[in-house]
Amino acid sequence: MRLWWCCVIAFVLTLHLPNSAAQTPRIRNKTKPRTAPTTRPAADHLSTAYYAKSCPNLEAIVNRKVNAWIKRDSTIAPSIIRLHFHDCAVRGCDASVLLNHRGSERSAHASKTLRGFTLIDEIKAEVERRCPRTVSCADILTAAARDATILAGGPFWEVPFGRKDGRVSLGTEANLVPQGHENITSLIGLFQKLGLNIVDLVVLSGAHTIGRSSCSSIQQRFSNFNGTRKFDPSIDINYLNSLKRQCKLGTNFVNLDVTTPRTFDVAYYTNLEKKLGLLSTDQLLHSDSRTSPLVDALASQAQLFTSQFAVSMVKLGNVRVLTGKMQGEIRRNCNFVNS
Ligand code: HEM
Ligand SMILES: *[C@@H]1O[C@H](CO)[C@@H](O)[C@H](O)[C@H]1NC(C)=O
Ligand SMILES: *[C@@H]1O[C@H](CO)[C@@H](O)[C@H](O)[C@H]1NC(C)=O
Ligand SMILES: *[C@@H]1O[C@H](CO)[C@@H](O)[C@H](O)[C@H]1NC(C)=O
Numbered sequence: 001m002r003l004w005w006c007c008v009i010a011f012v013l014t015l016h017l018p019n020s021a022a023q024t025p026r027i028r029n030k031t032k033p034r035t036a037p038t039t040r041p042a043a044d045h046l047s048t049a050y051y052a053k054s055c056p057n058l059e060a061i062v063n064r065k066v067n068a069w070i071k072r073d074s075t076i077a078p079s080i081i082r083l084h085f086h087d088c089a090v091r092g093c094d095a096s097v098l099l100n101h102r103g104s105e106r107s108a109h110a111s112k113t114l115r116g117f118t119l120i121d122e123i124k125a126e127v128e129r130r131c132p133r134t135v136s137c138a139d140i141l142t143a144a145a146r147d148a149t150i151l152a153g154g155p156f157w158e159v160p161f162g163r164k165d166g167r168v169s170l171g172t173e174a175n176l177v178p179q180g181h182e183n184i185t186s187l188i189g190l191f192q193k194l195g196l197n198i199v200d201l202v203v204l205s206g207a208h209t210i211g212r213s214s215c216s217s218i219q220q221r222f223s224n225f226n227g228t229r230k231f232d233p234s235i236d237i238n239y240l241n242s243l244k245r246q247c248k249l250g251t252n253f254v255n256l257d258v259t260t261p262r263t264f265d266v267a268y269y270t271n272l273e274k275k276l277g278l279l280s281t282d283q284l285l286h287s288d289s290r291t292s293p294l295v296d297a298l299a300s301q302a303q304l305f306t307s308q309f310a311v312s313m314v315k316l317g318n319v320r321v322l323t324g325k326m327q328g329e330i331r332r333n334c335n336f337v338n339s
Pocket of ligand 3: 232233
């Protein structure tokens with residue numbers, strides 16, 4: 001009798017095991033972030049188990065789609081990470097950047113080079129088929145940014161879920177996202193408004209270890225005379241000349257990390273030590289006394305960068321989230337508010 005029960009239990013276990021394995025993303029680095037996620041009030045309502053019952057396959061769906069797209073075009077990984085940042089920087093992580101109507105954030109000049117909207121639409125369509133009216137676009141974008149990071153060679157982190165989608169998106173507010181011409185004081189101020197500190201600023205800027213920039217974002221560095229009409233001394237002269245050659249048109253692209261453009265590593269920081277930062281905001285992190293010690297620490301400690309990047313990305317994903325029954329909605333189509 002006892003033997004029979006053992007067999008039944010063993011059989012049930014084997015039935016369930018492959019199932020639960022399929023629900024976890026295939027590629028993950030289980031290194032745990034060192035500190036707890038931010039404790040901003042609204043973010044307290046987020047939970048990694050939020051969709052455990054209502055949409056258990058969510059993360060597997062997101063992972064499969066992001067994986068397939070990146071296989072075809074690896075440049076989509078940095079674009080999705082940036083899209084998530086631009087979402088969270090304006091009205092919090094509420095998918096306001098995805099709304100596609102006249103005068104929305106997405107239509108603003110500052111959003112011109114944002115990409116990845118079609119990937120999010122494709123994930124949303126699949127998620128709606130499997131779990132109708134359950135998962136927000138803000139959560140999908142957050143999970144996609146996490147998976148894009150892993151697939152680019154970055155760290156894994158658990159994504160807390162439960163964000164609602166906002167109903168407001170204003171193009172004028174898209175200009176709140178830093179464009180690369182700011183000084184450090186204003187960057188610190190912008191991040192502070194989001195509940196992010198100087199460590200988050202320097203660590204999250206490390207996302208520029210992959211991806212690219214349009215030449216229009218750095219054009220001002222080509223004509224950067226200071227008081228004595230000498231060139232900007234904070235950029236390596238050979239690097240500057242090479243950028244000029246690559247930037248015949250403002251619509252051309254250049255890599256954000258000149259040494260290892262497709263590898264998620266600390267070269268972004270070691271570049272800054274060699275005056276090889278692309279954006280002037282990148283390079284300024286190494287000349288301002290409030291941020292330069294952090295740049296040097298991250299440049300020499302890869303493990304510190306990956307573990308803190310995971311922590312700071314969770315904080316970014318928690319910025320001013322809409323939670324609870326009364327706030328926001330679960331959009332049916334990420335491009336439009338529900339009617
Ligand atoms: C600290 C302030 C920041 C500034 C001033 C800034 C500025 C920029 C600029 C100007 C570009 C190039 C846009 C273009 O002309 O095509 C860019 C690209 C990018 N940014 Fe940032 N950014 C900042 C923070 C962040 C953060 C916090 C993240 C994510 C955690 C991020 C992720 C990216 C990525 C991955 C790209 C490459 C996008 C692609 O290849 O499509 N940035 N950023
Ligand atoms: C930084 O930029 C802001 C906004 O453009 C400006 O008001 C401020 O004076 C600048 N600060 C420094 C130290 O240059
Ligand atoms: C301009 O650059 C020169 C050479 O790098 C430097 O010595 C000088 O202090 C700078 N002047 C100003 C006003 O920043
Ligand atoms: C996971 O992260 C740790 C620490 O960042 C790193 O040492 C390890 O190689 C990573 N493993 C994988 C499979 O990426």
